[in-house]
Structures are given as C-alpha cells and as structure tokens.
Amino acid sequence: MITIAVPCEPSPETRVALVPESVRALTRAGHRVLVERGAGARARYPDAEYAAAGAKVVGGVDLAAVDVLAHVTPLPARVLGALRPGAVTIGLQSPLDDADRLAAANARGVTMLAFERLPRTSRAQAMDALSSQALAAGYRCVLEAAVRLPRFFPLAMTAAGTVPPAKVVVLGIGVAGLQAIATARRLGAKVAANDIRPDSAEEARSVGATFLDTGLDAAEGTGAGGYARALGTSAAERQRAALAPHIADADVLITTAAVPGRPAPRLVTTEMVAAMRPGSVVVDLAAATGGNVEGSRPGEDVRVPSGRGDGAVTVVGLASAPSDLPTDASRLYATNVVNVLGLLVKDGALTVPLDDDIVAGMALTHDGETRAAGAAPAPAAP
C-alpha cells in the first residue's frame, strides 16, 4: 500500500493528474489516494466524485507523507523540497534542465519521472502522455479553426446550389497532425498535409489527406527515433517555396511541427500568411515553443492583413491546447499516470526499478543525481 497524491495545478492549467475513474482503480488495488480540494474542478471533476472513488479529499497535501506525487505542470522547487527522501514524482517536466527543480529534487533524493523522457517503444505506448495530450491538441486546433472560419468545413448541398468544402493544409504529421487531419476530414474539409519525414506520407493518406510532396529526400527530414530533425537553411527555403502556393489556396492552415529538444521550426512566413484570402485562419499549435508561423503569439489571435483585398487572415496561437479540453485530456493523462505507477509498485511497496527501460528512461533525477537522457537501464538482477 502506497500513498499517491494529486495537487491543485497552478493557474492557468485546467487539467488534473488523476481523475475519479483512475483513483478508483488505485484505491481498489489497495492504495491510499490524497486529492487536494478542488484539484479536479477546472477539469469538471467535483471533489465528491473523488471521494466516492475512495480518495481522501484534503485541504492541503502533507507532502512528507506522500510516496508518489502525480502532477501535470512541473512542480515548483519548494514542493520538491518538501517531499520525503525517496519519494517519486510523475508528470511533465519541460524544460528538463531547470536548475532549481533539479537541485531541489536531488537535495531530497526525490526521483522525478518525466513523460518527456519516455522511450518510444510499444510497451511504453500506454504511458505516453505526450501522445495522449497531442491527440487532444490535434482535435482542438481544428475546432479553433472551424469556429473562426466564416465558411463551412463540409460541402453544403442545398436546393440553391452547392458550396465546396473548405481546404485545410496541415503541416507536421505527428500524433497531433494526424488527429487534426482526421478531425478536419470528419467535418468534411478537403485536407492536404506535409511533414519533412517522408514516412509520414502514408500515415497522412491513411486518415484521408493528400500528401504535399516538397521534393526533400528522406535523409534531410528524419532524425533519431523517427522524429523530425531540423532542416538546413537551403532545404527549409525549398520547403517553404514548395508549400507557399498550397497555403495561399487554403482556407485553413494548421501547423503542428516540433523537433524534440529544440524550438519549433519556422515553417511559415508572414508573407505566406498574407497571401491567403481575407477570413482565412491559421492555427499554430507550436506558438508556445517558438512558433511554426512567424508572428504567432501563444494565447492570442493576431490579424495579418491579406494581400488579396480588404480584410485579414487570423493567426491563432494556441498556448496549451489540451488544457482547453481538460475533462478528456485529464482522463487520458490519468491513465498514463496509472500505467507508470504500475511499474513502481512491487508487493505493495514503492520501488524505482532502474532495470526497467521505461523507468530508467523517465528518471530525470534519482538518489540525489541528475541522470543523462537515454541513460541505459541498470543491469537486471540475475
């Protein structure tokens, strides 16, 4: 039996690390769960539902009595410093190299498990919070576009004639991009997509998009682990030139491109945005990490005058798209947390099995030391 705690997340975060359904799974397994009062309120999970699931709802969590602290946004150093030695935290940690947090965790011998360091293996998929949150983000960004577009997404057939479907271009075909494509297709739009990883073409087609071939060869775009890598200047210019006419013709542009550990690549210039029709909408999912679109600002709508007549193109910079879908984003996140917890409990006690590649990968700090990314698992016991 271990004690797992869930704090209130700092504003403006709306998600919560465990939902009542996941609490129930933990309490049924015999664990003790403490939930700070109101922790689920912004995700629309009332305290009473946590209590009904067997959690103890508390005014403040006694951090010294907690084995595992589950969180969404990175924990402040003062919280890490108040945990008991050997306690474990599970959550998102960007940036991974925050000196204050690392120092606070190491001073207490706290093990911080960071979802950003989860290995990309099939066994790890059920714990992949980056993917589950990207799914929410990809869905959300299509809604943000559709609600701002002065046009229908679907083909509209009426007795007075037919209105053609909206044209949507998606740049970046990871989990978020694929979900954006699938959602835009559901709503009836015509979707074209591009990613610098040529392997992504087949994935894009599988969810109904046409692939925009920019003529880059495979080696230029694919980096370690199948993620995208940053392009050189000349390749990036060729990519922009190839995409420009498709973007100019689109009603909606959605950008979701990320390169692990680096600022988001700048894919779209203001000039490319201004070539779109008045009323067109651009949604930049990477606005908070540097922006795929020049001039996008997280949490704001920026109006760029269209070069094609009176009116502007709206550039929507999303700050934290999964937080705009907190009920379900939290539900998926909580399942990821519970699955990680499953690796940490042996015979009812808390362990940190560094011979497990998932735990070894996620462990950012352990036993007073910061661990390098990609640190190999400790040899298994014989």
Add this chain to the structure above:
Amino acid sequence: MITIAVPCEPSPETRVALVPESVRALTRAGHRVLVERGAGARARYPDAEYAAAGAKVVGGVDLAAVDVLAHVTPLPARVLGALRPGAVTIGLQSPLDDADRLAAANARGVTMLAFERLPRTSRAQAMDALSSQALAAGYRCVLEAAVRLPRFFPLAMTAAGTVPPAKVVVLGIGVAGLQAIATARRLGAKVAANDIRPDSAEEARSVGATFLDTGLDAAEGTGAGGYARALGTSAAERQRAALAPHIADADVLITTAAVPGRPAPRLVTTEMVAAMRPGSVVVDLAAATGGNVEGSRPGEDVRVPSGRGDGAVTVVGLASAPSDLPTDASRLYATNVVNVLGLLVKDGALTVPLDDDIVAGMALTHDGETRAAGAAPAPAAP
C-alpha cells in the same frame, strides 16, 4: 436591363445580399449591379472582387435609380421612402408587421418581397433563404458547443484506453436541427433528437440520430404546412418530463425549435439545465426569438450552477448564427436572391407577376397596399 443594388448592412450584421459570383451571373445576363463600397467586407468579399464581377462599386447608392434593392436585414423606412415608385426590395422582413416600414413602402408604391412569406413548394426551394440560413445556423451551433465542451465529441481510441463519444441531444428537427444532427454525427458524437412533429423521426434517423419518443400523438404537434404548432400546457409538460432524463445525461443540448409567427416555445427549464453535469453545454438557437431554454440570452454565455457538484453548465444564446458564417451564408443567400430575381425580369424589364404563386406569396406590399399572408395569386392572363 434592370438596375440591382446592394447596400452595406447595418452592424452587427455581417452578411451581404449578393456575392461576387452572383453579381457575375447578373451582369452576364445584361443587368447593372451597384454595390455600396465595403458591403461585402465583413463577409470577406472585397470590393475589388465585385468590380471584377462587373459591379459598379459606389460610395452611396442613388436609391431613386434602383429597380431592385437586395438586402439581408429589414431596410429602414427612410431607405424605402427614397426608392422610386414601383421599385422592388428582396430580403428578410421580420417582423412582417412593422408599421413604419409598411407605411414607407406603401407611400412610395414599393413592392417588398419577404423571404418569410415564400410558399413551401418544391419550385420555391431554390429561393428558400430561411432554409439556406437555417443550414448555416445548424452547422454553426454544433461548433459553438464543441469549442466550449471540455470533452471530445468523437470516440477517442488511444494506447491508454478509450474515451466514449459525447452525447448530444437536439430538440427541433427542422433544417437547422437536421444540420446540427448531421454535423454532430460527423464530429463523432452520439446524437438523440426530438421534435413534436412525429414525421420528423424518420428524418432524424436518416442523418444518424436516434429519435426520443415523448409519446405525444401526431395531431398535437403538427400544424399548417407541416410546421410545428404550439403545444397545450399539459402536452408541453408531458414533453418536458419525457425529455428531462435524456437532457440530464447529455454532454450537449442544442435547441432549434420554432413555431412560425409565434415566440419560440420554452422547451427546457433552468431545473432541467441544472440537472446536467458540470462542463456541459446548451446552445439555444432560438435565444433571439424568446428562447427554447429558460434564461438564455442572445449573444451571451450564461452559467447555470450544476446540481451535480462544483461547476456550471454553460447556456449559449446565439444571436444570429448565420452571421457567424458570413462568407458561405451570404453565398447561399445570394443564390436565393438571384433565383427570385429570375421571376421578376421579363424581356429585360422589371415586372411583379402576381399571377406567380411565389411572387404573390412573398409580396408583403404592392402598389401602395399591404397584402395579407397567403394572398392568392392574381388570375393568370388568359
């Protein structure tokens, strides 16, 4: 050759009565089209596109020189009074009994054609602006719900498990309701619907909804022309009681019920709203005509505390949903206008053929007199 003019609509209207594409059809047919500068700007149709389509873009329309004035919102009396005797206006006219407007039109012998008076015949469908705008409204209200819901509409399948689809209830299964059902289904929600006209059950099923049978018999709900009729108090109470559990279980409630010529029926009480979960969303498409939902306010989000724990249900009162989709709503509207115009031009000259049932039905004023609703067509010339 006749002269057709399009004025700027008064704020906050964003639609425009003719779009460049429809202007082109008119100018190709030899007509003269005057467009007031900026008339299409809020619908994202630049002046330059009107000019390219053959319109003359003018600083102010010389009303005395206009044969037909096409508009969206009712024209002010001073505009009607400045038209030449015998001129025709085509547009929306609610309320149909505005004394100032009728007097101004009749003083000048202006013929006002009102889309609200279009007969419901198959030949009239291509002119049915109420339907084309209801289509836009039905699509729009689903987006308004989806963007406010803290949950996914579609089933989300992830490596960490499955999130069930959102449950949507639609009340009122006219054009707007059917489009709302179809859009919510496209987005992946589970949809149930009700209308007091039992015939609507089959229509609802044809676009993917289940029909909520409230046990009313056909005669209670169906009025003239197949439209809904107002229910008696006892029937309305039975209907509310039958719907209440479905609404309490829904994530989204969309109401689109209208009874021609009367305030919108009150279908949902605050008590019924408060029985929904925190975070649920209600969209009242009838908010501007009295409201299907108690307490809804046009153009506002009203938060009703949920009786099921911390948090509220959001009641969204839409003011003019088609105006939130102005590019395509205007495009459909303009086609309706052009189709009506087709009835008015004979041998290149303007006529008002009251022997045509469509023109006879739409003509609210003619030759200095206000015409009764359902006035019979004049006998056709032998």
